[in-house]
Amino acid sequence: MPRELVLGNGQLLINFDGRFNMRDLYFPYLGGPNHIAHLGGEKGRIGFWVNHKFSWLEETGWELDISYKPGTLNGRVEAINRDLQIGLEIENAVHFQLNVYLKRLYVRNLAPNSREIRVFFYHDFTLKESPLGDTGIYLPDSGVLLHYKRGLYFLINGRAGNRGFYQYAVGNKRFRGAEGTWRDAEDGRLEGNPVHHGSVDSTVSFSLELASGEEGIIDYWLVAGTSWEEVRKLNNLVLTKRVSTLLVENEAYWRSWALRHERHFGDLPEKVVELYTQSLLVIRTHSDSQGAILAATDSDILYEARDHYGYCWPRDGAFTALALDQAGYPEVSIPFYYYCAHIVAPQGYFYQKYNADTSLGSTWLLPLQQGRPVLPIQEDETGLVLWALGLAYQRYRDWRLLHDLYPSLVRPVAQFLASYRDPVTRLPLPSYDLWEERHGIFTFTSAAVLAGLLMASKLATAFGRKDEAEKYFRAAREIQQSMVKYLYSPELGRFVRGIYLQKEGGFQADYTLDASLLYLGFLDFWPKEELRVWRTVRAVREGLWVRTQVGGLARYTGDYYFRRSEDIYSVPGNPWLVCTLWLAAWQAKTAKDLEELAEARALLEWAADRTTPGGMLPEQLHPYTGEPLSVSPLTWSHATFVTAVEMYLDRWRSLKPS
Template sequence: MPRPLVVGNGRLLINFDDRLHMRDLYYPYVGQLNHVGGHFSKLGVWVQGRFSWLDEDGWQRTLGYGKESLVTDVHAQHEHLGLSLRIADGVHQRDPIYLKRIHVRNLTSEAREVRLFFNHDFSINETEVGDTAVYDPVQRTVYHYKRNVYIMVNGRTSESGIEQFSVGIKRFNYAEGTWRDAEDGILSGNPIAQGSVDSTISFRLMLAPQEEKTLDYWMCIGDSYEAVKTLNQYVLESDPERLLNRVAVYWQRWVNKEERDFADLPESVVNLYKTSLLLVRTQIDNNGAILAANDSDILQYNRDHYSYMWPRDGALIACAMAKAGYTGTVAPFFRFCADALNEDGYLLHKYNPDGSVGSSWHPYIVDGEIQLPIQEDETALVLHALWEQYKSGKQLEDCQALYPTLVRPAARFLLQYIEPAYQLPKPSYDLWEERRGIFTFTSATVFAGLKAAARFAQLFGDDRRYKRYDEGAERIREAMLKHLYDADLGRFLRGIYLRQDGRVEKDFTVESSLFSIFALGVLPADDPRVASTMEAVKRSLRVDTEVGGFARYQGDYYFKKSHDTAKVPGNPWIICTLWVADWEIAKARTLEELEEPKKRLSWVVSHALQSGVLSEQLDPYTGAPVSVAPLTWSHATYVATVLRYLEKVNELR
C-alpha cells in the first residue's frame, strides 16, 4: 500500500510503489482525477534474449531521494542480467512535465545491446472507457487522450529517440495489454487503439564492457494536443537532463530558504525534517486544498480514499508549514476555506480539491433528531491556523481580506453553536470521525478559534467583536474545567454525551488528543491538571512492544492488529507519539529533560520508509506501515515537533 516515492508540483502528482510501478497520476488537481488509478505502469529490460520487468524478483532495489530534493535517487541491480540502473524521477517545478533519467551500466565483460521498455496503463479521468492511444509519426511520440486530458510520452538516448512502439487493448476480451508484447524484446508497431488501452515504447542502448550510458524519458500532460506538443518541444529544446537538474536545484533552494540552527538534533532527524517539508508540498494543490493522502490502495478497504481536504488536517498542516517559514505555500488554503464556508459560518466534513463537497458519513438526522453533520473542530482550527499564519508572516492585507469572509462568520457560528446548559460547544463528531458528543479536543479548538478571532478583531480595531469573541472563549475555558475535568480521576475526560432522557454520560477513555488542552492554550503545560492527564496518556496509550510508540486511544479498532489490549491499546500512530513529545518539550525546564522527546523524534526516523515517507500508523509487532503513506498530517506534525524542540532549546539556553 505505501507510496515510498512521490513527486509533484501542485498541479501534477505522481506516486510510485516499492517495486517502481507508477501507481497514481493526479492532474490537474493534486488528489483529484487519478489517470492511473492504482494500476501498474512499469519499466522492463531486455538484454541478450532475456527480459525482466523491474517489479520481478531478482532485482535489488534501493529507493530514496537526492539530497534535500524532490528528485528521486533509485538504484536497481540484477546480478543474473549483469545490469545496474540508477534512476532519477522528478516533476518540473512549474509545468505538468514528468522527467526520468536512467543510467544503465553493463556489469559484464562483453559488449551487449540493452532495450528498455516503458509501459503506460492509463485510465484517463478515472475510467478505461473511451480512451485512445496513438503513435504520432510527426512528433515521433505516443500519446493517450480523452476529452480534455492528453498524456504524451517521449524519450531519447544519445543515438536516437523511441526505437519501437505498440498500442493495444488491455484487460478486455482476453487481451492483457502491450506489456505482454514487450516480453520477447520486440513490439508489434500497432499505431492506434481505442477503448480500454495501454501503450509500450522502447529505447535501445549499445554498451561496451562495464560501460554506462543514459536514457532520458518524459511525459507531458495537458488539456489539448497542442498543449502537450508544446511541452514536448520545450523539453527537447531545453534538454531533459538540464531540466531535471534544474528541478533538483529548485527544491534544494526551496527547502533551505529558511536559515535554521538545528541545535543538537542528529543529522537523520534534520534530514527527515527537510524531507517532510518537501513531501508536504507535494500534497498541496496550487488552488489551496491540502490533501490528507493520495495513496489509492486504500480504495480496496472501503471504496473511498484519503484524497480529500479535511479542514482540520489542512489547518494543522498549515500551522506547521507557516511556522517553518512557508506562509506563501499555505496562504491559498485559507482562501479555499473562505470560499467553502457554509452561509451559516461552518465548514463541512471534507472537500474535493476543486472545492466541491466531498463524501461524508455524517447524517443530518439521528433517532429523529436533526443535527449538523459536522466536526466543529474543523471550523475552529482554521481560525487558529490563520492566526498562526499571521504571526509567522505578518501578511496583514491577506488577513484583512479574510476577516469579513472567514473570521467573522466562523466566529459567529462558534459563539452561537453552544449548549446553553453547559456553555460548551454543542455535540458534533470527534476528530477521529467516529462518535458524536461534546469532546475536550473539540472544546479546546473552539476556545482557540475564538481567541484567534478576538486577536484579529483587536488587530483591526474592532473592539466590540474583540470583547464578544474573547469573553466567549473564556466561558468555554471555564466550562471545560467544570464539566470536562474529573476531579475524582484527576484528569480530563475524552468527552460527555447528552442522552435523550436528560442523563449526562461521561467518556473516561484515555485519548491522545487531550494534548490539545495545553497545545491550544486552554491551560499551561505544567498545570497539574494537564500533567495528570498527559501522564495518563503516556501510561495508558503506550504500545508495550519492541515497536513502541503511542496509540490514538484505548481500544482503537481502526486497522486493529492485536487483541492484547493490555500491551497494545491500539496501533502506534506517528502523530500521537509526537503529541506526547510535544508535551514533554513544553514542560521541560532543563536541556536534560529534552532527551526523551529527542528520542521520540529519532523513533519517528527509525520507522520511516527507506525514502523518508511516513505512514499514518504502524503494525505494533513488525513496525510495517499501516494504512496510507505518505500521510501529510504525519509529516507536518513531525515538522511542528522539531520546531517546538528547537524553540525550547533556544529558550533554555
C-alpha cells in the same frame, strides 16, 4: 504498498511504490482524478530484455534502492540484476514549474561481451478514472505517443542517444481476454499497433548497443496538459532544453527551497534533521496550487476501504499550515487560508472534507442522531482553521490577509462558533469527533472551538471590531469554564474524552483515554503549570504507550482501525505517528531543563527510525513489526514532525547554556 517517491509541483503529482512502479498520477488537481486506475493493482512499470530474457524492474531478481537526492524532490533509484548482468541508475522528477515528468536512465552492461539491451516503458492509464472514451495513439509525424480524453492530454517521448522509440504498441487491457501491451513486451518485441480506444494501454521501447562495461543513457518524459497545443509546446521545450538540464534545474530549485532558512538544529542528530527537510518537501508535494492541502495521495487504501485520503480535511490542513508557518513558508500556507474562505459554508462551518477544486468531498457522517437531524460536521475543523489563521497573522502581521479574510472567513466562522452551543452547558453542540467515529461533546473539539474563538477575538481587535472581539472572548471563557465543569473528572484527576447527551436527559461521560487530550496543552488558554492538564497528559502517556519493541502512542484505548492485536493492555491500539509526535511536542514545550528535553529528542529519533526506506512517515505502524499501516506518506504525520522539531528547537534555545 507504501509510496517511496512522491514527485509533484502543485498541479502534477506522481507516486511510486517501493519497486519503482508508477502507482498514482494526478493532474490538474491533487487527489483526483487519479489517472492510473487503482482498484486492481494497476501501475506503470519498466522492463528490460537482453539475450532473449525479460524482467520487469519490480521482480525479485532486481536489487533496488529508492530515495531522494538529499534536500530535493529529485528521485534516485539504484538497481542491479545479477542474472541479466545489468546495472541501473535512474534520476527522475516532476519539474517544479513545468507539468513534465522527467526520467534519465543510466544503463550499464555488466556482462563480459557486447550486447543489445532493450528497455520498455509500460503505461496503464485510465483517464479521469474511467476507460470510457480513452484514446492512445502513436503520432508518426512527431514520433510521440499520446493518451487523451476530454481536455486531458498525456504526451510521452524519449531518446536513446539521438534515437527516439525503438518500437511501440497501443492496445486493449482487461477487456475480452486482452491482458495488455505489457504482455506483448515480454518477448522483446512490440507489434506496432498505432491506435486504440476504450480500455487502452501502451508500451514503448528503446534499444541500446553496449560494449562490456559501457553505460548508455535513455531520457524519457511525460508531458501533461489540457490541450494538444499545450503538450506539443512543452514537448518541444524538453527537446530544446534537454532532460539533463531540466533535472539539474529542478534539483537546484528544491534544494534552495528546502534550505531557504538557515537553522541551527541544536543537538538534534542528522537523521532528525534529514527527516525535517524531507517532511517539508513531502508537505509541498501534497499542497495543491489552488491552496488545498491533501491528507494523502496513496491510493492503496482502496484495498481496505471504498474511498481514499485524497481530500483536504480543514483540520489536517490547519495543522499543516501551522507547520509551514513555523518553518517559514507562507507562500504555501497562506493560499490554504484563502482556499478555506472559498469552501466555508455560508453559515460559517466546514463540512468533513473537500476536493482540491473546492467541491465538496465524500462523507460518511450521519445527518441523523437519535432520529433527529444534526449537522454532519466535525466542529474542531472549523475552530482549528481560525486558530491557525490567527497564529499566521500574529507571525506575519500582513494587513492584506486580515483585510481579505476577516469578512469572508473570520467573522462568519467566529459567529458560528460563538452561537453553535448547548444552552445548558454552554459547550459546543454535539458534533463528530476528530477521528470521525462518534457523535458527542468532546474535550478536543471544545478546546479547538475555544482556541478558535480566542484567535477570532484577537483578529477582531486588530480589524477594529471591538464589540465582536468582546463577544468572541466571552464565548471562549464560557467554554473554558464549562470544560472544567462538564469534561473534567475529579475522581480520575483528568479530562475525559467527552460526554454524550442521553434521550432521557442528562449526559454520559466517555472515560476512554484518547491521545487528542494531549492537545489541551498546546492551545495556550491554560498556563503550562495547570495541574489538570498535566495529570491528563500523564494518564495518556502511561495508558496509551504501546508496550512492544515498536513503542509509540496509540490513538485511544481499544482502537479498532487496522487493529493487529487483541492484547489491549500491551497494545491499546496501533502506534500513530501524529499521536507520538504530539507527546514529543508537549515534552519539548514543558521541559524544565535539557535533561527533560532529551525525552522529546528521543521521540523525534523514534520517528526518524521508523520511516520507510524512502523516508516517508505513514499514518500508523504495525505494533509488532513496525511496518507501515494505512496510507504512507500521511501529510499530517510529516507536518506534526515539523511542528515537534520547531517546538524542540524553541525550547532548546531557551535552555542551552549561554
